[in-house]
Amino acid sequence: MKICGIELKSNNVILVLVDDKEFIDLKIKKLVLEDDENQEEIRKFCNEFLLFLEQNQVEKIVIKKRAKKGNFSGGAVTFKIEGLIQLNPLCEVDLVSPQSISSFEKKNIIEFPSSLKKYQEQAYLTAYSQS
Template sequence: MIVCGIELSGNDAIICLLKQDDGIFYLPECRSTRIQCANPDRAEDLQYFQKTFVKLAEDYKIDQLAIRARQKKGKFAGGANGFKLEAALQVAPSLNVTLLDATQQKANLKNYALPIAFSETKLKKFQEPAFMVAFAYLAGQHQW
C-alpha cells in the first residue's frame, strides 16, 4: 500500500510518500515535495490543483491520501485557503482521502511507534508532518 501524507500550509500541500509492504516501510522517490495552488479563490486554480493530485496518484499508484486535519476554530485554526484545498482533494472522484486529526494520530502512534527517528529518513524537515500523518494512517490500519 502506498500512502501520500499531506500537510496543508497556506496555498501549499506538502507531501510525503510512504509505502508499506510485508511489514516494512519504504520512502519512494517523488518528483515533488509540495504542490502549490496559485490562487485558491479561482476555480481554475483549484481544478488544476486537484488534477495535479489525481495525476500524481496515477503515476505513483497511490492508494490513499492522508491529510493532517486542522482545527476549525480556536487559536490554531486552519485558514480558509487550506480548507478549500482539502475540499478539492476530498471531492476528486478517483482519490481516496482520509483526514486524521491530532488525537487520531497520537492514538495510532501510541500503539505502533515510529521504528526510526525522522532525521534518519533523509526527508526535508518541512515534510515531517506529512510523513507523520502517512505513518499514523498506516499504523491505524494495523499494517505492520
C-alpha cells in the same frame, strides 16, 4: 498499500508517499494553489494533484486535520484545498487528528528517512501512522 500523507499549510499541500511503511522519495514534495479565487488556477491545481495520484499509483490519502476554530485553526484556503482533495475519484481520503498522530509517535520509535525534508515531517508521520 501506497499511502499519501498530506499536511495543509496556507496554500501549500505538503506530500509524502509511504508504501508498507517504506518512505518513497518523490520529486514532487508539495503542490501550491496559487490563487484560490481563480477558477483556472483551481482547475490547474486539481489536474496536477490527480496526475500526481495517477503517476504514483496512490491507493489512499490521509490528511492531518486542522482545527476549525480557535487560535490554531486552519485557514479558509486549507479547507477549500481539503474539499478538492476529497473529491478526487481515484482513491479514498481519511482525516487523521493531530492527537492520533502524536499518540502514535509516543508509542513508536520513529526514525525519519535522511532524504525527508524537515517541512515534510508531519505529513510523513500522518502517512506512517496509517500504514
